[in-house]
């Protein structure tokens with residue numbers, strides 16, 4: 001085996017690469033050089049895609065996992081690191097979220113910047129509205145630092161935190177940064193500057209009238225009503241601490257906001273716990289605790305790679321914090337909304353230190369994997385995304401399995417010096433000197449580039465820790481109810497809207513109808529094929545919201561879910577699609593109906609499959625959002641496709657008229673059920689009978 005690796009290396013040297021001292025991890029797939037392996041693997045992947053089901057349930061729970069600064073490059077490098085930590089080459093594997101059924105790209109610009117920051121981007125994905133650079137929870141009318149305009153209620157935004165609480169859900173926040181830092185603050189703060197985390201900085205900036213972010217967290221709704229707040233930030237909260245930290249936003253008003261937080265909960269008759277280390281966190285009786293706050297550091301938590309051990313006096317891992325949060329939130333009858341931020345990815349990248357950053361990606365992977373095994377994936381919407389990218393690059397052409405933190409060489413590199421796979425266009429890693437004739441870069445030979453403190457090269461120098469963000473799109477990975485609403489390039493603000501729609505929250509509290517029953521999967525694929533070369537964005541969204549899958553395959557879901565609960569990288573459990581195939585054979589795929597027309601807006605002229613049109617007096621009314629009260633008695637159900645109000649449809653249907661080759665019981669079109677009806681009437685009624693069948697996880 002070792003010989004083979006060496007021989008492959010030598011061959012590659014002849015072509016493009018020169019030897020380096022980086023470790024090469026072996027591929028775990030001996031048969032990957034055979035075409036048959038790839039054909040079989042891809043066939044399985046095609047089958048998985050063909051059997052994807054749209055889960056149109058209402059999301060009881062919503063978790064947003066946020067990798068701060070986790071651009072696509074960091075994601076790819078994190079994937080490779082995950083594999084290499086397990087001794088594999090790594091490229092062939094997946095991070096937990098990379099097996100989610102739906103992925104899309106998000107535009108992260110700010111209203112006033114081509115490349116955004118965490119505060120404004122978090123406002124986008126948590127409040128659903130774009131805003132200005134470094135502002136929190138306010139509209140674009142508020143410029144950075146403009147305290148007076150941020151106090152105008154018409155300029156303030158509500159976030160998913162409030163929407164979830166208003167709908168009776170419990171809420172929480174887990175982060176490896178200060179709990180008042182940009183990303184979490186967008187949940188609860190309205191601030192013209194993300195820097196106003198404590199009173200000292202508001203006063204410094206002449207914004208004393210504006211309440212600092214820490215006070216907004218513990219004094220105001222919705223921040224003070226979060227059941228779980230776990231992260232760092234004792235200094236901004238005025239809580240006593242022994243930790244010596246370089247963050248200087250200490251309170252000058254002498255208040256201890258943690259103590260005030262606890263007292264307020266006790267006044268409410270709630271049991272509140274405050275913890276400061278792993279041991280205390282793990283000892284909390286989650287069953288009997290109503291409110292949990294954990295502040296494990298003065299400022300941000302330490303990088304995972306720098307934590308001493310897993311002892312009780314250490315800071316907890318992201319997974320331990322997430323587990324504790326879920327232990328409290330899962331008790332809620334009406335579900336929860338939780339934000340989990342792996343916030344130090346961003347800090348590591350700002351330092352140009354890939355080891356620190358990417359180990360935090362792997363930490364996020366661990367936390368997401370844990371959540372996948374402990375939650376009901378049928379009624380929990382799980383999103384993983386990033387707020388913005390960084391100027392990290394992944395350079396060619398290291399050999400397969402090359403240590404992701406290692407170096408490589410290429411014969412077209414003109415200075416003959418090795419270079420790291422990962423490097424930056426900006427940052428403190430700028431490291432050139434002038435030898436009298438030309439700029440010379442650092443000779444990395446013999447340097448341990450895998451050390452956490454190794455600072456990678458940057459093309460343009462910055463001050464300490466100030467590598468800049470990158471402006472390309474970030475990915476969002478989605479699983480669970482309404483995950484399929486992510487399907488193209490979206491504005492980042494769309495994330496808040498999908499979460500709200502999925503859970504019937506905020507703007508969608510009374511406006512989240514969903515197609516509960518749709519057409520057979522075989523017809524779905526025909527329609528997809530038909531649309532592929534003529535799709536327009538608006539066609540496509542029509543298409544997506546009305547098509548999912550057919551009834552008969554739903555009975556298999558529980559079995560699939562069990563099979564797929566193993567999120568291993570090499571999923572060999574997806575073999576049995578035969579049940580689905582059998583089910584599909586019930587449908588005659590050569591039906592004269594044009595399935596591509598079977599979207600929410602139906603044209604009667606397409607219905608040539610044996611229907612008696614003379615019964616329908618006014619075809620113009622048979623379009624999307626059709627008012628069913630005009631169609632009483634003797635109707636063919638195939639007409640009931642366009643946004644029909646199910647509660648009005650009380651009978652008189654004649655299925656026998658439907659002779660177009662489709663089994664009508666499976667083709668009842670898009671039946672829209674109002675969210676409130678579902679929640680109130682349907683706890684076990686219509687949803688239990690129809691909607692519950694819609695979910696399927698193939699990841």
Ligand SMILES: *[C@@H]1O[C@H](CO)[C@@H](O)[C@H](O)[C@H]1NC(C)=O
Pocket residue numbers: 285287
């Ligand atoms: C907490 O409640 C769950 C569910 O009721 C129970 O299974 C578990 O044993 C309880 N744990 C403790 C520590 O009481």
Ligand SMILES: *[C@@H]1O[C@H](CO)[C@@H](O)[C@H](O)[C@H]1NC(C)=O
Pocket residue numbers: 415416417443444445446
């Ligand atoms: C880089 O350093 C190594 C080890 O000191 C040395 O052998 C090599 O010649 C150096 N390369 C260049 C181009 O100076």
Ligand SMILES: *[C@@H]1O[C@H](CO)[C@@H](O)[C@H](O)[C@H]1NC(C)=O
Pocket residue numbers: 588589590591592661
């Ligand atoms: C499907 O329906 C068409 C048209 O009615 C018919 O010609 C064909 O034989 C049917 N095929 C199957 C498999 O039932």
Ligand SMILES: *[C@@H]1O[C@H](CO)[C@@H](O)[C@H](O)[C@H]1NC(C)=O
Pocket residue numbers: 612613614615
């Ligand atoms: C269509 O429906 C009308 C009204 O119910 C009926 O008179 C006519 O016979 C039907 N035509 C066919 C072809 O079934």
Ligand SMILES: *[C@@H]1O[C@H](CO)[C@@H](O)[C@H](O)[C@H]1NC(C)=O
Pocket residue numbers: 627628629630
């Ligand atoms: C449905 O039609 C009835 C009768 O024409 C009308 O009173 C009602 O407002 C319509 N409803 C909607 C939602 O259009």
Ligand SMILES: *[C@@H]1O[C@H](CO)[C@@H](O)[C@H](O)[C@H]1NC(C)=O
Pocket residue numbers: 552663664665666
């Ligand atoms: C239509 O499908 C349902 C559900 O699978 C089945 O019970 C029924 O017998 C089918 N009807 C026809 C006419 O095939």
Ligand SMILES: *[C@@H]1O[C@H](CO)[C@@H](O)[C@H](O)[C@H]1NC(C)=O
Pocket residue numbers: 513645646647648673674
């Ligand atoms: C459906 O109809 C019921 C009864 O007419 C009405 O109360 C409800 O608002 C309607 N829902 C929608 C989404 O139009």
Ligand SMILES: [Zn+2]
Pocket residue numbers: 069118346347350469
């Ligand atoms: Zn940043």
